[in-house]
Structures are given as C-alpha cells and as structure tokens.
Amino acid sequence: MNKKLFIKTFGCAMNTRDSDHIIAELKEKENYTLTEDIKEADLIILNTCSVREKPERKLFSEIGSYAAIKKKGAKIGICGCTASALGKEIIKKAPSVDFVLGARNVSKITSIINTPKAVEVEINHDESNYEFCMTTESNIRALINISIGCDKKCSYCIVPHTRGKEISIPLNLILKEAQIRADNGAKEIILLGQNVNNYGARFSSPHEKINFTRLLKEISKINGIERIKFVSPHPLHMDDEFIEEFANNKKISKYIHMPLQSGSNAVLKDMKRGYTKEWFLDRVNKIKKLCPDVGIGTDIIVAFPTEKEEDFYDTLDMVKKVEFDTMYSFVYSPRKDTSAFNMKEIDSKIAATRLEILQNLHKQILEKKAKNEINKIHKVMIENIKDSASEGRSDNGRLITIKDTNLSLGGFYDVVITNNENGSLFGKVVR
Ligand code: SAH
Ligand code: SF4
Ligand code: F3S
Numbered sequence: 285m286n287k288k289l290f291i292k293t294f295g296c297a298m299n300t301r302d303s304d305h306i307i308a309e310l311k312e313k314e315n316y317t318l319t320e321d322i323k324e325a326d327l328i329i330l331n332t333c334s335v336r337e338k339p340e341r342k343l344f345s346e347i348g349s350y351a352a353i354k355k356k357g358a359k360i361g362i363c364g365c366t367a368s369a370l371g372k373e374i375i376k377k378a379p380s381v382d383f384v385l386g387a388r389n390v391s392k393i394t395s396i397i398n399t400p401k402a403v404e405v406e407i408n409h410d411e412s413n414y415e416f417c418m419t420t421e422s423n424i425r426a427l428i429n430i431s432i433g434c435d436k437k438c439s440y441c442i443v444p445h446t447r448g449k450e451i452s453i454p455l456n457l458i459l460k461e462a463q464i465r466a467d468n469g470a471k472e473i474i475l476l477g478q479n480v481n482n483y484g485a486r487f488s489s490p491h492e493k494i495n496f497t498r499l500l501k502e503i504s505k506i507n508g509i510e511r512i513k514f515v516s517p518h519p520l521h522m523d524d525e526f527i528e529e530f531a532n533n534k535k536i537s538k539y540i541h542m543p544l545q546s547g548s549n550a551v552l553k554d555m556k557r558g559y560t561k562e563w564f565l566d567r568v569n570k571i572k573k574l575c576p577d578v579g580i581g582t583d584i585i586v587a588f589p590t591e592k593e594e595d596f597y598d599t600l601d602m603v604k605k606v607e608f609d610t611m612y613s614f615v616y617s618p619r620k621d622t623s624a625f626n627m628k629e630i631d632s633k634i635a636a637t638r639l640e641i642l643q644n645l646h647k648q649i650l651e652k653k654a655k656n657e658i659n660k661i662h663k664v665m666i667e668n669i670k671d672s673a674s675e676g677r678s679d680n681g682r683l684i685t686i687k688d689t690n691l692s693l694g695g696f697y698d699v700v701i702t703n704n705e706n707g708s709l710f711g712k713v714v715r
Pocket of ligand 2: 435437443
C-alpha cells in the first residue's frame, strides 16, 4: 500500500541533502510518496537545525501542533542536528515523538521507522561509504555530499557536536552520483560539506591522496554538467592552487562563499577561526585579480562575547573593503557543548543595534552594486519559471528576474540587465 510522507526541512544545504536522501530511501524501499498535507501523512518528519537557539526552542511547540492534527496512527520522527544534540531528551519532553534520528545516521532511516521509540544519534557512525538511493526524477540542480562532519572547533559552533568528525566521501562514489544525476538532466552540481576545500584530509578506508582542487578537475570532466558550485569553503584552506583552479576552470561558477564571521583579529582568534583579516583580504584580492567579475558571499556573527565596539568597526571596515555580494548575518547565539558557551553575553540591545548597522551598510553596498550592473550582459541559467516571470542566476551568482515565461528550465541565455529595484536585478534575453 502506498504510504504518505510529510517532511519539513530547516537549516543549511546539508539538511536539504539529508532530506533528499531520506525521501529517496523511503520511496524506493518503503513505498512512500510525498505529501504537503500533514493531515493525510502516515509519517511526519522534521529535519531540524540547531545552529542557533531560537529554532531549537520552537521545535517543541511545532511538534505539539503537528501531534494535535495528525492522522490517527501517524508517526512523528525528529531528524537532523537537534536530534543529534538532544537525543532521547526529545522523546522525554515530547512523548508524541516516535523516533529520533541524528544528522549522522540518515542511512538508518528505513530501519528506524519500524522500531518504536528508537533513538539513533551515534556521533561516530560512518556513512561515508553508504550508497543512498537516488530519486531518478530529472532535476536541473544536483546537491552532492563530498564530506560529512567537521574537524574545526570554532568556539561558537555546535556543528562538530551534531555531525561528528570530518570524513571525506570516496572520489568514485561522488563521480558515480554526479554521472547519474547528469544523465538524468542535471546541469548544475553543488558540492556540499562544512569544509569542502579540506576534501581528502581523511577517508575511512584506504584511498589515494587527493585534494579539493583535484576533485573539482574530475567533476568538471563529466559531460552535461555545465556549472559547478560548492558550499562551504573555509577561508583558511583557500590556497593558491585552489584559487587558480576556481578562476581558470570554465565550469566553476564564479561565485564563492567566504565566511568571514568577524573582521577583528582579536575576535577571530577567540572564535578559533585560524585566519587573520589580513589573510582573508589577501585571498579576496587574489580572487578578484584573477576573476574581476567574481561574486563573493559571506556569513558574519555580531556580538560574539568578546566583541568590543572597535572590533565591530573592524567588521564594518572589512565589509566596506570586500563589498560582499551576499551577506548572511546573525547575532551570536550561545550553544551548549561549545567552548564559548559560558562566556558572558553582550547586552541584547547593543547586539541588535550592531546587526542593524551592519545590515544597513550592506544594503547600501548592494544598491550601489546593482546600479553598476545596468547594461551588463550575463550568462544566466533559468532556475525557476513563475506565472509572469522567470528567474535565473548569472555565473557570478546574481539572481536576475526576466519578465518572459517562454524560456526553458535549465536553459542558458545571455541576459542584459535593464533595471534594478532596491538592489534586485531585472533583465531581458539578448536575442
Ligand atoms: N561551515 C561553515 C558554517 C556552518 S554554520 C563555516 O565554517 O563557515 C552556518 C553559519 O551559522 C556560520 O557561518 C555562522 O555565521 C552561523 N553560526 C554558527 N554558529 C552560530 C552561533 N552560535 N550564533 C550565531 N550564528 C552562528
Ligand atoms: Fe562550525 Fe567552524 Fe566547522 Fe564551520 S568550520 S561547521 S563554523 S566548527
Ligand atoms: Fe543547522 Fe546542522 Fe546545518 S546545525 S546549519 S542543519 S549543519
């Protein structure tokens, strides 16, 4: 009999990928189909994120509201990083939960759904050699894991505690998956890991020596793949060889995420990021020199416990110097099991003001940059066709809206930028 799965995914691209795996395993081995209507679901899965405190707190009220409307006999499962972080505590606090499956135990999904009140959150579980089922539906974009876990110990970050130590996935498995996805219509590949450019540092079984640059070269040999992206690289591992490959390999999208976190050397040291602002700028300058049109994105945390006013100004200064094209910014959120957890927090009003100042500065930068885009021509891949317009991204990661629905999904078009509204870009196809 056909059973229905409802799944809601929070957090980063790794979680999106894990949800893809969960769906594929349940479809192929347990005969589930997806539903968006929670009331008809036989299985409800929340794939959770625990990087900041608020979503974790909201989880329990969310479980409560699902338990109240679910079909009689339907199961609720909590997967992902909060599952890893809280484990069996989840079932204690929310008895309506049927199972808990940690972020590093995704391959156990088909066994856990049939084991009442099971909790599988083994942090050393090694899934790097597991061949997940793949839904064979054609999709223009393929997310592919290249490593699991993270070996860094950034003092604010819970991820090493929820996803365990870093293990690279063997090259042959990555290439096999990429080939299958390309054969099924994928045009773009996004390589995923917490630290992608540390690829090859450790495998769980004997493996030839390889690094991220080699992996990029191998992936780009696959016919049909036209654009390669990756997230997240770590600024510390951006060596010259990697930057040169990034700049010279035509298939690699010229957009790079460079998570700065703070522009102050003192705070970077307290965060245990392993680089200085000078190193970061040197890397940015090298990338910009080799790739003048590059798009650069970043993540920034404001009000880390040791951040003084002058440290915050250093962050503003770096944002002005680099002029990031995308910026995700957050107020520091203390997380249990991290080394910064017991540090005294900065007053929340000061923290909120700093975030606002930073975001306003970035808005101005984006507006200025958007004006400079007028009349430029970009090669755009169409990612979405809506009722009255299509959306796509340029090779350097800019989102462009085209008021033309007569384009093909996954198709590449030369698009000239005609206007911008509050930093958003609009264009038309050059015929
Ligand atoms: N591996 C990536 C980031 C993973 S977490 C890297 O090294 O950059 C995604 C983002 O969440 C981080 O870049 C950071 O900016 C933010 N983040 C992580 N822990 C946080 C915390 N305790 N409080 C606020 N933001 C946090
Ligand atoms: Fe967290 Fe740092 Fe690892 Fe990124 S590199 S996942 S911020 S510990
Ligand atoms: Fe969140 Fe886990 Fe990703 S904590 S950001 S879902 S690695």
